[in-house]
Amino acid sequence: MTLSLATPYELGGLKLNNRIVMPPMCQYSAIGKDGMPTDWHYVHYVSRAVGGTGLIIIEMTNIEPDGRISDQCLGLWSDEHIPAFARMVEGMQQHGSKVSIQIAHAGRKSTCAEVPVSSSNQAFSDQYKQPRALTTDEVKRMVEQYRDAAVRAVKAGVNSIQLHGAHGYLIHQFHSPSINNRTDEYGDDPTRFGVEVIQAVRSAIPSGMNLQIRVSAVDYGVGGYDVNYGIEVCQKYAAAGVDLLDISTGGGVSVNALPPNIGPGYQLPVARAVKQAIGLPVIAVGLLDEPKLAHAALVNGDCDLVAVGRGMLRDPYWALHALQATGTKPAAPKAYERGYL
Helix, strand or coil, rough: CCCCCCEEEEEEEECCCCCCCEECCCCCCCCCCCCCCCHHHHHHHHHHHHHHCCCCEEEEEEHHHHHCCCCCCEECCHHHHHHHHHHHHHHHHHCCCEEEEEECCCCHHHHCCCCCCCCCCCCCCCCCCEECCHHHHHHHHHHHHHHHHHHHHCCCCCEEEEEEEEECHHHHHHCCCCCCCCHHHHHHHHCHHHHHHHHHHHHHCCCCCCEEEEEEECCCCCCEECHHHHHHHHHHHHHHHHCEEEEEECCCCCCCCCCCCCCCCCCCHHHHEEEEEEHCCCECCCCCCCHHHHHHHHCCCCCCEEEECCCHHHHHHHHHEEEEEECCCCCCCHHHHHHHH
C-alpha cells in the first residue's frame, strides 16, 4: 500500500478516513466565565469536518475554572457542559470526522486564577502570577478531576481523549525536572502525576477508546531538557496506558526559550526519534502547512498522522485541498463536488 495523506488509519477502535489531524488550538471565545462552547466553536469545528479532516482534536478543555489559561477558555468541570459539547461532537461526526478532546489544566500559566497552582511555587515569568505548590492531597484530587472531565467527554460522544502534557501546562510542570522541586512522591518521580492521570482516565473510559497524550519531547532554554529525557517521559506514559503520542516541543521553562531554527517541519526529527524509540504511533506537528511536506513526513516514516494548525485556521478546507494537491481526488461534500472537478 502506498502511504499518503489519503490513506485511512486504524488504531484499535479509532478509524480515520485519512491521516490529517486538526490539532487543539485555543479559540478564547467562550462568553462569560462558564467555559461553555458557543456557536463560534460549533461553526469553527464543524466546518473543518466539512473540509475533510480525518481527526479533529477539540482545543484545551479544562478540569476546573482556575485551570483555564483565560476566562474565555473551555471547561468540562460540570455535567452542565456536556450538552453543548455533544452538539458540537455530533456535528463533526455527521461529516465523517472523528473527534478527540484535549483535557488539561494550565497550572502556573493560568491568568484567570487569583492564585495559580503548580508543582512548585516558581512563576513562569515576571509577567505571570506567583503560583503556590499543590499539596500532596491536592495533587491526588487533581488526578480525579482529570478522570471526571474525561468521563464527561465520553458522555458527550468523543471518539478519543487527549491529555495535555506539553507547552508548560500542569502535567508538563510536574515532569519537567527544573520546575518540579517537590520532596514528596511526586518529586521523587516527576512523571508520577502524569502516569496517575493516564491510569485514572484509562480506568474510567471504555476499554477500546483511544487515549493520547501531547508531550513537549524537548524543552528549550536554561532548565529545559533534551530529547533523551523526553523519550524517557514518553516511555513512562506509554507504559501507563496511552495509545498515541502527539509530539511537540517547548513552552515549559521560559517564554523566550525557542528552538534555534524554526521553519517548516522543524519538529519532525523529534517526532521521528520518539516514534523509533517508543514504538507507539505518533502525531507530528509544527509548520506542516505545505501539503507535500505533510505527505513527505508520512512517506519518510517521521510520523503516522500529521497535524496542521495555522493552515486550518486560514482554510477550513485545508484537508480537501491538501488531498487534491498530493494527487488524490477528495471526497468533497455533495454540495461542493463541482468545485473539485
